[in-house]
Amino acid sequence: QPFARLDVRYYSPLCLLIGLGFAVLAITEFST
Template structure:
């Protein structure tokens, strides 16, 4: 049960973190 819970929580979290890094890279590039 813990493994499924981890995947359920960390999958979207990883996506959000990756998106955040992409936005940060774009802002640094434009700035």
């Protein structure tokens, strides 16, 4: 199933980026 591999390739980095985004937001909120 090539589509499954494509999903993993595209969605895993998206999840990481989203996680980093939330982490940055949390850090900025806690620092202020």
